[in-house]
Amino acid sequence: MKISYQWLNQLISLNEGPENVGKILTSTGLEVESIEKIESIPGGLEGVVIGEVLTCEKHPEADKLSLTTVDAGQGAPLNIVCGAPNVRAGQKVVVALVGATLHPTSGEPFTIKKAKIRGAASEGMMCAEDEIGLGTSHAGIMVLDTDLPNGTPAVRYFGLEADYQIEIGLTPNRADAASHLGVARDLKAVWQRPVQWPSVDGFHIDNQNLPIEVIVETPEGAPRYTGLTIDGLTVSESPDWLKHRLRAIGLSPINNIVDVTNYVCHELGQPLHAFDADRITGGKVIVKTVADGTPFVTLDGVERKLSASDLMICNATEPMCIAGVFGGQQSGVKAQTTRIFLESAYFDPAWIRRTSQRHGLKTDASFRFERGTDPNLPVFALKRAALLIQEVAGGTISSAITDHYPSPIADRDIAIRYRNVDRLIGITIERAEITRILESLDIQVRDQTAEGFTATVPPYRVDVEREADVIEEILRIYGLDNVPLSDHLSADFLSEFPETDPDQLQERTSQLLAANGFYETMTNSLTRPAYHAAIRATLPHADVQLLNPLSEELSVMRQTLLFSGLETLVYNLNRRQKDVKIFEFGKTYSREDERFYERPRLGIWMVGRLQAESWQNGGQRTDSAALNYHDLAGVIQKILASFRIKTTDSQPADPAIFQYGLTLSVNKKPLVTLGLVKANLTKLVELKQTPVFYADFDWQYLLKLYNGKAVFEEVSRFPEVRRDLSLVLDTSVTYAQISKLAYTTERKLLRDLNVFDVYEGENLGTGKKSYSVSFILQDASQTLNDTVIDKTMNRLMSAFERELGAEIRK
Incomplete structure (x- = not known):
């Protein structure tokens, strides 16, 4: 947005030069991007x-x-x-x-x-x-x-003194400053100088010879619509003073009528539009929408297809203007025009924004309307423009002002607490100074007490809606530079952030699993006593039995989600759905010393193949295409990563349920168990297709571990180094033992390690296996050299040999 220094000087006395004005505007939030000297000749x-x-x-x-x-x-x-x-x-x-x-x-x-x-x-x-x-x-x-x-x-x-064009990078929330008047208001608040509004005292209605009826059929799009007519004017070139003003802000003069509407728009922030009154058929201006696809030629000569949600200014027979965006070619002011209807309105920002984006039209009018203008300004701007038109083009005001404003937009009342003002700004500002600053911004202070007050905000301040917004107004006028920095910098928030929402985390986890091909199920919490009998040795608590069961088959409440999911797999497999991946958020129930417990769990089941048959994977159901343990483990790791959780320990899974698998723990408490379900349990539910993989999360513990805070670190400027080792170990040694020992031995440089090959064969000897492990080393402060790398790897090899009995193959 461009502002003329000399024009601004007409609204508020400027004793300071353009550079100083630019500094003050920047400090108030109107960032000045450039100042350019403009010469009239x-x-x-x-x-x-x-x-x-x-x-x-x-x-x-x-x-x-x-x-x-x-x-x-x-x-x-x-x-x-x-x-x-x-x-x-x-x-x-x-x-x-x-x-x-x-x-x-x-x-x-x-x-x-x-x-x-x-x-x-x-x-x-x-x-x-x-x-x-x-x-x-x-x-x-x-x-x-x-x-x-x-x-x-x-x-x-x-009268040709040099002007200065001040270009302001106007942010979307400062619609109130999209004019010379808006900028003057900020300077008024800082310098405590009055704003000299242009006078409209000379306005009077000359006659009623050219009445035009205004009908607003869509008041939700045009809450306020005003207008009047001017007869007997002469369209010609604008006088020099008007052309100089427009050129100073980068506008090209067109004719005296259009130039006046542009002048008032940039002076007051209220867009206006002039219609050739002779083109208003039926003597009616109708604000409404038209049929979808209606053709309309705009001032630039382009035919556009209108939408049924475009707000239009029409006459009795056809559209004349896209409201708040762009005028029409037929109804615009031309050289032979002698009578005009002058429009000044307040349009709903959402309506104008949608239309502007739909047609790709960005104009000075849409720029202001879609951000929000002052609903109390249209009549004043109408009088101002009418007087200027009479000055530069002659003519008589030939109708009363039509003002359609059925539901006036009220001021906003916002409760302000002084403790929040002091807390967010960081210092205590005198209460009288707070009142002065706000009232200089046209924000009235009412109902003051020792604790706070009520701020009454005029509707043209569209950005001031909450307590924090009012506090921001106080701070930007008081001056950020006047707030001393504390010894310990910190940030504060006005809002109170709620605790982690379990429902949101459950929804996020559901979406993650669904994105990986899983379907969510909901199953019965009642189950067969025979299921519990099969794993009785591993169930730590007694069953919750129903006092009046409907049947013997459903007489207890489940202590595990396992069998509910297996029954669901059977149901799908019996209907020729061979590749099934499901999950369930459910609850388990138990009785402990006459007390009853309900615990939330997350169960995940997989059977069949990871991907459906296709020509890309051979189209055959082979053992190599079947799901395996690592497919399930990969899904579990994605869930843990989404919660930003790293497990700290692992143990073999319960052998009563799993043929093989792991229980992953955090701080020595089990979090999730996953593995291959034993064949005798799948036979118990008459599930014939195997293998079946199952994971069981302690959902309550998982939620407890989530803290919502992401950890970020700068990308290292120094490269990583990879070294590989081949370790021959006893088959009883697990990868978890290797990983734990590696990170314990080298805490500073070891960033990651990975097993990229496992081999077991007769040439290694009975009870032996070989792990091929890659080690990623990196120093955040310098580039690693060979000496440091060799010392690190030797230290790791010695630890593997000493603690795990490893043989290093070289």
């Missing part, structure tokens, strides 16, 4: 001043030249030879001093130098209007009617 009339002709005589050597002395405010009078026929003593003139570079209306720029003309010295030049780029006349020098002192810069007389 090339060169900015630098070195051109107002002077007075003291004497004037004919040049003795040339009839058409005059010898003059001129007071140009430089101390001694200047001797200037002039060829203009209208030069006379006593005239106020425009003088270009020696060294000034002039940019004529036509031709190349030239620099004034001391010279001798026909033997007479000349120390400057009295200028015609075309010689300084102000016009095309070259009939004579410019003679001025002014009392300005000699030496006054000419730009001040002509």
